[in-house]
Amino acid sequence: MDTKTPAVSLRNISKSFGGVPANEKVNLDIYRGEILALLGENGSGKTTLMNMLSGIYFPDEGQILIDGQPVVISSPKDAYAYGIGMIHQHFKLVDVLTAAQNIVLGLKEPGRLNMEAVARRIRQICDEYGFDVDPDQKIYDMSVSQKQTVEIVKVLYRGADILILDEPTAVLTPQETEKLFAVLRNMRDSGKAIVIITHKMHEVEALSDRVAVLNRGRFVGDVMTKDTNAQEMTNMMVGHPVSLNIQRPEPKDPKPRIEVDGLTVRSEDGILKLQDVSFTAYSGEILGIAGISGCGQKELLEAIAGLQPVEKGSIRYVEDNGTTDELIGKDPLEITSMGVALSFVPEDRLGMGLVGNMDLTDNMMLRSFREGHSVFTDRNGPKALAEQVVRELGVITPGLNTPVRRLSGGNVQKILVGREIASAPTVLLTAYAVRGLDINSSYTIYDLINKQKQAGVAVVYVGEDLDVLLQLCDRIVVLCGGKVSGILDGRTATKNEIGLMMTTVGGTREHA
Amino acid sequence: MFDLVSFIPRAVVQSIPLLLGATGETLTEKSGNLNLGIPGIMYVGGISGVIGAFLYEQAAGGSLNPFLAVAIPTLACLLGSALMGLLYCFLTVTLRANQNVTGLAMTTFGVGFGNFFGGSLIKLTGSEVPSIALSATSGYFSAALPFADSLGWFGKIFLSYGFLAYVAIALALVCSYVLNHTRTGLHLRAVGENPATADAAGINIGRYKYAATVIGSMIAGLGGLYYVMDYACGVWSNDAFGDRGWLAIALVIFTIWRPNVGILSSILFGGLYILYLFVPTGMNLSVKELYKMLPYLVTIVVLVISSMRNKRENQPPESLGLAYFREDR
Numbered sequence: 001m002d003t004k005t006p007a008v009s010l011r012n013i014s015k016s017f018g019g020v021p022a023n024e025k026v027n028l029d030i031y032r033g034e035i036l037a038l039l040g041e042n043g044s045g046k047t048t049l050m051n052m053l054s055g056i057y058f059p060d061e062g063q064i065l066i067d068g069q070p071v072v073i074s075s076p077k078d079a080y081a082y083g084i085g086m087i088h089q090h091f092k093l094v095d096v097l098t099a100a101q102n103i104v105l106g107l108k109e110p111g112r113l114n115m116e117a118v119a120r121r122i123r124q125i126c127d128e129y130g131f132d133v134d135p136d137q138k139i140y141d142m143s144v145s146q147k148q149t150v151e152i153v154k155v156l157y158r159g160a161d162i163l164i165l166d167e168p169t170a171v172l173t174p175q176e177t178e179k180l181f182a183v184l185r186n187m188r189d190s191g192k193a194i195v196i197i198t199h200k201m202h203e204v205e206a207l208s209d210r211v212a213v214l215n216r217g218r219f220v221g222d223v224m225t226k227d228t229n230a231q232e233m234t235n236m237m238v239g240h241p242v243s244l245n246i247q248r249p250e251p252k253d254p255k256p257r258i259e260v261d262g263l264t265v266r267s268e269d270g271i272l273k274l275q276d277v278s279f280t281a282y283s284g285e286i287l288g289i290a291g292i293s294g295c296g297q298k299e300l301l302e303a304i305a306g307l308q309p310v311e312k313g314s315i316r317y318v319e320d321n322g323t324t325d326e327l328i329g330k331d332p333l334e335i336t337s338m339g340v341a342l343s344f345v346p347e348d349r350l351g352m353g354l355v356g357n358m359d360l361t362d363n364m365m366l367r368s369f370r371e372g373h374s375v376f377t378d379r380n381g382p383k384a385l386a387e388q389v390v391r392e393l394g395v396i397t398p399g400l401n402t403p404v405r406r407l408s409g410g411n412v413q414k415i416l417v418g419r420e421i422a423s424a425p426t427v428l429l430t431a432y433a434v435r436g437l438d439i440n441s442s443y444t445i446y447d448l449i450n451k452q453k454q455a456g457v458a459v460v461y462v463g464e465d466l467d468v469l470l471q472l473c474d475r476i477v478v479l480c481g482g483k484v485s486g487i488l489d490g491r492t493a494t495k496n497e498i499g500l501m502m503t504t505v506g507g508t509r510e511h512a
Numbered sequence: 513m514f515d516l517v518s519f520i521p522r523a524v525v526q527s528i529p530l531l532l533g534a535t536g537e538t539l540t541e542k543s544g545n546l547n548l549g550i551p552g553i554m555y556v557g558g559i560s561g562v563i564g565a566f567l568y569e570q571a572a573g574g575s576l577n578p579f580l581a582v583a584i585p586t587l588a589c590l591l592g593s594a595l596m597g598l599l600y601c602f603l604t605v606t607l608r609a610n611q612n613v614t615g616l617a618m619t620t621f622g623v624g625f626g627n628f629f630g631g632s633l634i635k636l637t638g639s640e641v642p643s644i645a646l647s648a649t650s651g652y653f654s655a656a657l658p659f660a661d662s663l664g665w666f667g668k669i670f671l672s673y674g675f676l677a678y679v680a681i682a683l684a685l686v687c688s689y690v691l692n693h694t695r696t697g698l699h700l701r702a703v704g705e706n707p708a709t710a711d712a713a714g715i716n717i718g719r720y721k722y723a724a725t726v727i728g729s730m731i732a733g734l735g736g737l738y739y740v741m742d743y744a745c746g747v748w749s750n751d752a753f754g755d756r757g758w759l760a761i762a763l764v765i766f767t768i769w770r771p772n773v774g775i776l777s778s779i780l781f782g783g784l785y786i787l788y789l790f791v792p793t794g795m796n797l798s799v800k801e802l803y804k805m806l807p808y809l810v811t812i813v814v815l816v817i818s819s820m821r822n823k824r825e826n827q828p829p830e831s832l833g834l835a836y837f838r839e840d841r
Contacts, residue, residue, distance in 0.1 A: 106713030
């Protein structure tokens with residue numbers, strides 16, 4: 001490896017945004033025929049660094065070398081000219097155009113635009129690497145994984161041989177992830193250089209040949225994947241040793257808090273989203289909800305929070321003294337004032353809960369602006385809360401007055417979760433609380449959730465990672481196509497058992 | 513009895529300024545620029561043409577060269593409207609000012625600019641009426657094919673118009689073709705839909721926005737020129753252009769951003785615009801005013817239907833009205 005010339009070398013690259021350094025003097029080599037995993041916490045500058053390679057940002061300082069030659073990449077066009085293609089975390093596709101139109105976008109091929117010839121070449125690329133793309137399908141008709149495939153084909157169509165993928169698996173199902181990895185290995189074997197940005201340890205171990213680690217914008221070091229392990233990589237990433245065990249204290253004095261009975265919810269288009277769902281959430285307990293994404297998790301939480309019209313069934317809130325209160329029919333404000341807090345992290349993170357253009361303090365005020373009797377709002381409380389969240393959760397921000405949308409995804413999430421927990425709820429509903437978060441922040445969030453549990457809060461935790469669900473939750477409700485497939489004990493259940501129940505109601509082995 | 517043979521040509525001459533305005537605005541909006549300055553730009557296009565024609569008529573005395581009599585006002589009009597387009601782009605693309613505010617300011621400015629120079633020219637000629645007549649120049653603009661009259665109703669409906677009318681239809685067809693069948697059109701649509709994506713694909717966003725907006729403004733400016741030189745027979749009077757610019761913007765929505773659809777739609781709009789002249793309403797002026805609402809009512813109906821159908825292709829360009837900055841997060 002040492003004798004080869006790197007396809008790309010970054011030398012002393014620095015970049016800062018509004019005074020906050022995102023990268024400081026980073027040195028990195030990328031080789032052909034190798035998959036490099038770029039690892040780092042949220043906001044450690046992984047995406048920024050790669051954006052400088054793909055021409056989206058321009059470095060403040062430093063030098064980029066391609067095949068040993070110094071180059072200047074000042075626009076995405078330059079990047080393509082050097083064979084660098086990046087697949088962004090948020091897909092760069094035009095929704096109303098077809099796959100083929102998106103793929104040729106920006107290309108200056110000689111002659112007239114011949115969509116048939118384009119389609120032919122797309123099929124050829126698909127055959128070569130094992131993709132499945134319909135050139136004439138509109139992007140808005142595609143699933144996330146299809147869109148991602150179009151992105152990859154687009155990059156290959158341009159003849160890129162240095163591919164950068166920014167968190168490609170964040171939106172994929174395990175099966176789709178496997179397929180993607182197979183394709184990436186194919187491409188590596190045909191001599192392409194591949195960089196994958198991620199913070200999922202098991203993906204790094206399964207896929208990459210070499211790992212490079214960034215910490216707070218600085219390059220920490222690189223190691224061959226086969227010579228290291230998850231613990232060591234995490235320590236490098238965080239900068240100090242971390243424990244990779246999730247605590248699971250025994251529930252203290254559990255009492256029924258939310259009783260869901262025969263809940264049926266239909267979406268606006270009349271599709272059955274939840275069917276006859278029943279369970280009870282106890283205080284002082286973490287109830288996990290597992291299921292393939294889109295199986296009704298969102299509707300379930302929204303129904304409890306009063307945001308989703310319910311067709312049938314009941315949701316009862318049980319007070320400590322045993323009196324019950326029907327939640328269906330109450331508006332979200334009343335439900336919130338009863339102590340039900342919803343921290344729902346949707347796919348785009350800013351969709352619900354936070355206002356992107358407002359700063360940290362104002363976003364904290366979204367919860368508290370109704371309090372007090374004066375016509376003026378109280379800004380001191382929210383400001384103190386914002387400071388507390390920033391301090392305790394380690395949010396990286398230039399200041400409290402920064403609009404939330406300018407922060408990196410993980411930091412946005414910490415603010416949302418931090419605010420919801422601070423409202424001292426009796427029921428905490430969280431969905432995908434750690435989606436997109438790096439390992440250290442994830443553990444901070446698990447700790448927070450555990451603290452809530454010990455304080456007697458009934459926690460409903462919708463999660464994607466089965467390993468985490470099994471380590472964190474006391475009981476796990478498995479949803480399958482909007483039905484309860486089974487309720488398991490988190491201490492005794494196995495990953496396999498849950499996986500089966502996610503795909504078949506009751507977990508029978510018929511389709512396994 | 514409703515006289516179609518005289519109604520249709522009237523509707524067509526009424527429609528041409530709308531068609532030019534709408535074609536220009538569609539092109540502009542496809543780049544993501546919502547140029548609400550179009551009424552002002554058409555106004556400036558008109559007065560620039562008038563200034564050009566006025567100066568040439570003064571300089572040439574009695575004997576006009578037909579080619580120059582057409583070329584000078586046309587070039588003056590294109591120059592005037594291109595400058596307006598450039599100003600709009602400089603403000604919204606380079607300085608990233610709010611597009612709505614800028615557009616409305618441009619309209620106010622354009623109308624004021626037109627009225628100022630219109631008023632000055634009227635003063636210079638010292639005429640009795642508050643208008644300025646350039647009938648010699650207008651004669652060249654509105655000249656129809658010589659054999660049109662001999663073809664009866666066919667000639668009257670299809671061949672009785674000045675050359676700018678045919679230019680307008682040709683421009684609409686060309687724009688349609690460029691938008692849907694060429695690389696440039698594909699890139700332009702991408703810029704208007706999702707500039708970040710287009711940028712990442714190596715398309716120069718600024719260049720496309722500037723080009724589309726300036727060319728669009730020039731096309732719209734021709735609408736103003738056609739109005740003065742052909743429709744109004746070379747007579748400029750302040751504020752006579754009326755609300756045609758706004759109608760052109762309504763037409764863009766009506767055609768769901770398709771210039772080729774604009775050809776027939778603009779004739780429909782033109783027809784609705786003058787329908788009150790052909791429907792016997794007696795002396796009751798308020799009924800006439802109700803008829804004048806028709807084009808706008810139709811636009812509202814189309815908006816309602818197209819938003820109910822909710823087909824992605826029928827929606828405005830996604831980043832319409834938004835400024836783009838690459839390093840914005």
